Structures are given as structure tokens and as C-alpha cells.
Amino acid sequence: MRILIVGGGYVGLYTALRLQRKLKPELGRGEVEIVVVSPDPYMTYQPFLPEAAAGSISPRHVVVPLRRVLADCRIVVGEVQTIDHSKRTVTLTTLATEETGGTEQLSYDELVLAPGSVSRTLPVPGLAEHGIGFKSVEEAIGLRNHVLEQLDIASSTRDPAIRDAALTFVFVGGGYAGVEALAELEDMARYASRYYHNVRREDMKWILVEATGRILPEVGEEMGRYTVTELRRRNIDVRLDTRLESCVDRIAVLSDGSRFPTRTVVWTAGVKPHPVLAATDLPLNARGRLRCTPYLTVDGVDHAWGAGDAAAVPDVSTDEPGKETAPNAQHAVRQAKTLGDNLARSLRGQPLQQYSHAYVGSVASLGLHKGVAHVYGRKLKGWPAWFMHRTYHLSRVPTFNRKARVLAEWTLAGLFKREIVSLGSLEHPRAEFELAAGGKPSQNPPGNPKGSS
DSSP: OEEEEEOOSHHHHHHHHHHHHHTHHHHHHTSOEEEEEESSSEEEOGGGHHHHHHTSSOGGGTEEEHHHHOTTSEEEEEEEEEEETTTTEEEEEEHHHHHHTOOEEEEOSEEEEOOOEEEOOOOOTTHHHHEEOOSSHHHHHHHHHHHHHHHHHHHTOOOHHHHHHHTEEEEEOOSHHHHHHHHHHHHHHHHHGGGOTTOOGGGOEEEEEOSSSOSOGGGOHHHHHHHHHHHHHTTEEEEOSOOEEEOGGGEEEETTSOEEEOSEEEEOSOEEEOGGGGGBSSOBOTTSOEEBOTTSBBTTOTTEEEOGGGEEOBOTTSOOTTOBOOSSHHHHHHHHHHHHHHHHHHHTTOOOOOOOOOOOEEEEEOSTTOEEEEETTEEEESHHHHHHHHHHHHHHSSSHHHHHHHHHHHHHHHHSOOOOOOOGGGGSTTHHHHHHTTOOOSSSOTTOTTOOO
8 A cells, every 4th residue: 555645844744754653563564655755855844944044053954854754655856746536646757757858657545635835926026036935945045145145245336226225125924934034134134244344234224014914913913013113123114004016127116105126025925725736636625725624634535635734624623613724834743643643543444533723822033032922822022932932943843863953053053153154156056167167157147157146
């Protein structure tokens, strides 16, 4: 029997881990095979992306290698293109099929569909050309390099227009990703500015654009207001009930009429279900998420399971009819545990259990030694909230190996100064050799042979 898990994120990794334990006898006898298909050979622990961007954590410690953790599973690095559950087959592309331009098919007996989500973009003019995402470790490190390079640009020119655009940073989206990324990077850039003789922290403009009237809704209205006050105290321009209308020609135009020449527009305005869900014959809800039952089976379909961002799971912990669990990491990790248990029970003919978990609260970092939290009804801010943020996520990052490495890095960061090195040329490592060989770098912007943003 083959269990196919589509996705190597929270749900994919934790479900496979659970199945490794629950089905250990069957795996040992060769009766069951677990296959995990993921576009990357690692799981990204996304709550650590802001700290990776700020340089508090090494990028390699933000990711968990699937092959090391899932020793009893077969890992396939590839992208699922279509799923035909009626025939129990998926069509996928791998690094090998890219060489030939073809695809391959993989059959299965049980399907766990957990591809996660992708950035939800809007048709804003210029966004595709100039916007920067913040959902992967590559984007986080690229953004760090980019911000530091803007300080280099500003310090090496006397042109006020170029300097102003380089030192203006616009973040769109007031959720976790946007607020934490902005707060951590502003904290880092403010520290780095002391090493630039002609760049002061007052020269930089940091702008947060949110379409609704509040930010960080997960921590509650009171803590959201505190966060706005805290950010504005740091001279961060928080604009509520405001939208990004355009960023053509590197000019951010807002719905309130403001115009900001800028080289940095970071888009964190929400997520949407992975596109592969639309390429299946499984039932979806109006928002494009997989319609699931409280047992984490796909509604009305046998041998198919779902959880996480891609799944619409009824929230049985509340009396509100039609309410679904929030698409966040807290539910995803716990749903994966229930899913793995239920799948093992199903194979052994045992009754299934419903997924039920009351939301316990949220924590958010606002930079070094700063944060907000609303956990079990208690509201914290400042250093206690920041400490709780670190403690909670350290306990949740998979494997003791990663926990120890992250804790060691935090300890060393408290003893030594921050690193403020930009390695933007890593994005195009062959550029210098191509120039030396007499060629022309094919992937770099014109006039930018070193590959900086």
C-alpha cells in the first residue's frame, strides 16, 4: 500500500512523522510505503523568516531537511501538476523530467493533500515587476540583502532622488508576515546605519500599508492598537484603511493620494490555496480550499485526506455554525497529528477521531526585545512578549538538532554584534565568471553585473 503525501510543509512533515511512528511495524514488513512529494527537499519554519531576514538566525537553521527527518519515507522533489483521484494517480514534474520536458505519473492508495498556500496578489500595476514576496527562506534572505544594498546605494550617491528612493521601504499587509518582517528589518537597518558615515536612521522611511482599519487581528484589538503606537513611536508610518494602487516606475502610489519613490515594495497581503487544488477532481469550497470533515477526510470522498492552509476544516470547538479553523501553523501542526492517527486507524479498521482544538492565542515579534502577545486571555507586550515569542517557537521548531542550533545562535547573538553583510551576488553566482569569460550575464538586470537587486 502506498500513502502519498502532497506537500512538505507543516502538515506534510508532521503527518509523515506521525505515520512513521504509528505504522512502524507495517513499514518494517514492507506492507506500507510513504511517499512525500515536495517542491523543496526541506520544510521551512516560516515564523522564523523575519529573524532570518534580520540576521538573528542562519538561513539553514530555518529549514528542516526532509530526508534526514523522514528516514522511513521516500522523498520526491517535484511539483504535482494534476490529481486524478478517481484513478488514484498524480501527474508530476521532477528535476529529471525538466531535462526532457515531460512528466511522470505516480499511483497511490491513500492521498494526503497538503500543498499549503501561495501569496495572494492583486492586479496592481507594476507589482509583478517590482514587488518582493516574503513566504520562503530565499525571499527572506534576498530581502535582507536588498535592504542592506539600499544603504550602500544611499551612502554612495549625492543624488537626492536616488538616495530618497533607496531609503524608502514600503510593506503592504498588516498581518503577521508584514508586521514582523518590517519590524525586524527596520530594527536591523537602524543598527546598520551607524556604520554608514552619511546615512542616519532619520533618513530612512518605513511605511506599512494596510487595507483594513487594524493590524495583527490575531492578537486582539487592544494589542493591535498598541502595535500601531509602538511602530509609530519608532517613526514607522502606519497607514490604515489604505491600499497600494500602483508601483509603476518604482513609485508607490497609495489610495490616499500619497506617492513614494521607492526601490522596495514588499507584498505580504494574504495568501490563497495552492493552485494544484484546482487541478483535482476533489470537492472545493467557494474560496478554493479542500472541503474536509472534522475527521480530516475529504468530504464525500474515500481514501483522501486534507489539512492545513489548503483545507477547509469545520471548527467543532465552537458553537458557531459553518465556522472553519483558521489557516495557521497552530492548527496545521495539530491537524497533522490527528490526520496521521486517523489514517493509521483507518488502515487498521479502527474508529476515527474528530479534530478539535480551541485557539489559545498568538505572539508576534516587533524586533529585538520587542513584541506583543495574547495567549490564554493574557495580554503581554514588550520584552515579556518577545521572550514568549521566542520560547514558543523554539519549542515548536521540529527536531532537537534544530532547537539546539537556533538556541546557540540566539545565545551568540546576545554576546556579539550583529552581522550587517550583504551577499546579494549569491543570487547570481555565475555572473562574475561569465564576465571574466567574455560573456554577458543573462539573468541580471542591465548594468548590474554583480547581481544586486
